Amino acid sequence: MKHIILSILTxxxxxxxxxxxxxxxxxxxxxxxxxAVGGIIGSQSGRGLEGALIGGALGAAGGxxxxxxxxxxxxxx
Numbered sequence: 001m002k003h004i005i006l007s008i009l010t011x012x013x014x015x016x017x018x019x020x021x022x023x024x025x026x027x028x029x030x031x032x033x034x035x036a037v038g039g040i041i042g043s044q045s046g047r048g049l050e051g052a053l054i055g056g057a058l059g060a061a062g063g064x065x066x067x068x069x070x071x072x073x074x075x076x077x
Contacts, residue, residue, distance in 0.1 A: 002049065003035065003048060003049060003052040004035075006035075006052060006053060006056070019068060019071065020068065021071070022067035022068070022070045022071040022074070023064050023065075023067035023068040023071055024064075024067065025063075025067055026063035026065075026066050026067025026070075027061075027067065029063055030060050030061070030063020030066070031056045031059050031060030032056070032059070033059050034055035034056050034057070034058050034059015034060065034062070035052045035053070035056030036052075036055070037055050037059075038051040038052045038053070038054050038055015038056060038058075038059075039051050039055065041055070042054075042055070
């Protein structure tokens with residue numbers, strides 16, 4: 001449960017830095033997906049929380065970049 005709460009908080013805080021609607025949505029989806037995958041991979045080594053945090057941060061950053069790129073293509077900025 002701690003993993004999910006921390007993942008949501010991380011994604012929400014990173015999505016506030018996004019510029020357009022696609023970047024915000026990408027940051028949230030990427031953060032949640034990254035946290036889930038990072039938590040699963042991290043739990044295999046006994047460090048699920050760290051894996052979820054790192055995965056959430058990287059996923060949010062990647063999702064933000066992809067969403068921002070799509071916003072620029074659609075000219076939403």
